[in-house]
């Protein structure tokens with residue numbers, strides 16, 4: 001195992017509730033009479049990318065209008081308001097999920113490259129990681145690929161292939177951590193063995209092909225309530241990931 005690749009939304013932190021609130025507040029601010037409740041947003045999350053999600057919803061509710069020439073400009077404008085509202089909220093501090101900070105620290109200390117592969121807007125990353133990992137958070141990551149560097153969204157594997165190219169590694173040499181079926185498919189499409197830590201909006205997703213599906217990475221304060229084969233502790237550490245990774249390579253061989 002040569003590198004660890006993290007997804008962001010739902011994986012590093014439970015961010016989608018904050019995204020949903022920002023979308024609904026943006027609709028009010030721009031005067032759209034739209035409202036997304038959690039059940040609808042859970043379905044809309046099948047479309048990765050906030051702009052793509054907005055256009056998808058518009059196409060459903062007002063198909064004629066959604067074919068208009070100005071639609072892209074309006075979607076961009078609504079998404080810009082949403083991103084401002086989201087970054088203002090998350091920039092006040094949204095906690096990372098259990099074990100995320102610990103595993104990044106462990107990988108950094110071991111000199112193992114850590115990367116980010118996300119479909120989220122670049123500004124969202126700084127808003128989430130500056131308060132949690134510090135102003136120099138980017139120094140912890142060998143490469144960060146996001147909606148700015150990789151515009152074709154998950155489940156396409158573009159963002160993972162971009163990360164692998166920057167790391168100069170093949171997928172089988174890495175381990176990804178994801179929370180959604182789109183993210184899992186994106187990582188597997190690039191040949192990256194993947195651990196899934198389900199998030200509140202992905203509890204009913206199918207994760208065929210995942211090396212393991214867990215409720216979180218766990219940590220001493222939040223041990224994982226299930227037996228972890230090949231792990232010394234009730235949480236995911238680098239040794240456990242290396243053992244599981246060896247297992248996947250054995251299967252692949």
Ligand code: XBP
Pocket residue numbers: 007008009010016019047048049050051117118119120121124147154180183
């Ligand atoms: C999850 C997404 C993003 C967020 C919203 O990204 O699909 O679109 O839902 O963020 P990840 P934007 O790959 O990190 O799970 O509105 O900036 O797209």
Ligand code: MG
Pocket residue numbers: 007008009010011178179180183
């Ligand atoms: Mg995600």
